[in-house]
Amino acid sequence: DSGVTQxxxxxxxxxxxxxxxxxxxxxxxxxxxxxxxSLDQGLQFLIQYxxxxxxxxxxxxxxxxxxxxxxxxxxxxxxxxxxxDSALYFCASSTGGxxxxxxxxxxxxxxxx
Amino acid sequence: KNQVEQSPQSLIILEGKNCTLQCNYTVSxxxxxxxxxxxxxxxxxxxxxxxxxxxxxxxGRYTATLDADTKQSSLHITASQLSDSASYIxxxxxxxxxxxxxxxxxxxxxxxxx
Numbered sequence: 001d002s003g004v005t006q007x008x009x010x011x012x013x014x015x016x017x018x019x020x021x022x023x024x025x026x027x028x029x030x031x032x033x034x035x036x037x038s039l040d041q042g043l044q045f046l047i048q049y050x051x052x053x054x055x056x057x058x059x060x061x062x063x064x065x066x067x068x069x070x071x072x073x074x075x076x077x078x079x080x081x082x083x084x085d086s087a088l089y090f091c092a093s094s095t096g097g098x099x100x101x102x103x104x105x106x107x108x109x110x111x112x113x
Numbered sequence: 114k115n116q117v118e119q120s121p122q123s124l125i126i127l128e129g130k131n132c133t134l135q136c137n138y139t140v141s142x143x144x145x146x147x148x149x150x151x152x153x154x155x156x157x158x159x160x161x162x163x164x165x166x167x168x169x170x171x172x173g174r175y176t177a178t179l180d181a182d183t184k185q186s187s188l189h190i191t192a193s194q195l196s197d198s199a200s201y202i203x204x205x206x207x208x209x210x211x212x213x214x215x216x217x218x219x220x221x222x223x224x225x226x227x
Contacts, residue, residue, distance in 0.1 A: 002156065002158070004156075033215065035217075040222075041219070042202070042218070042219030042220050043157075043217050043220075045215075045217065088154065090156055090157075092156075092215075094215070101147065101159055102204065102215055103159075104156030104157050104158070105156055106155060106156050107154070107155070107156055109154070
């Protein structure tokens with residue numbers, strides 16, 4: 001158990017819909033990262049938050065947004081969903097320090113039908 | 114540009130055989146390098162970590178090496194087992210706090226067959 005909790009584990013929704021993925025980081029971790037992993041692909045960095053502030057953006061679509069709340073949990077919002085958005089979405093957390101290690105949640109598998 | 118490249122993309126080996134996975138990076142300044150194992154459909158789990166001053170680190174049948182001068186790392190798996198079938202991801206941490214200082218390779222997918 002990495003200490004990072006993601007909910008829900010599975011999500012099936014129709015095209016055009018909007019979903020929210022939730023991540024609770026390890027206790028004490030200030031940094032939260034979101035990654036997308038499509039079938040047989042590597043981890044694609046989406047966005048990072050550090051202590052409530054957006055710190056870095058990767059290849060995140062405009063239809064996607066995220067935020068980190070004062071209690072440090074984070075939510076990834078995906079809207080106007082398309083079939084190609086079907087993927088595993090991972091959240092990772094770290095202290096954000098120099099020798100930081102990223103601890104990953106078990107992911108949310110999103111299926112858009 | 115900070116990049117991490119892994120090779121090969123995929124590898125199939127017989128159970129009991131050894132294999133070596135490669136990771137080259139351009140991340141600078143460099144803080145540490147980790148190898149993660151990702152079972153299908155699950156989150157990556159850290160296998161080893163090496164800082165600038167370390168050039169080898171073992172974790173059971175897994176041995177990682179690091180050459181910080183050439184910016185290359187390898188992960189050697191000995192006496193492979195069927196449970197080693199997974200993706201192995203090289204992650205390099207840059208020397209920045211609070212920013213996105215984690216750079217991921219796309220992974221090597223290892224399949225161990227009986």
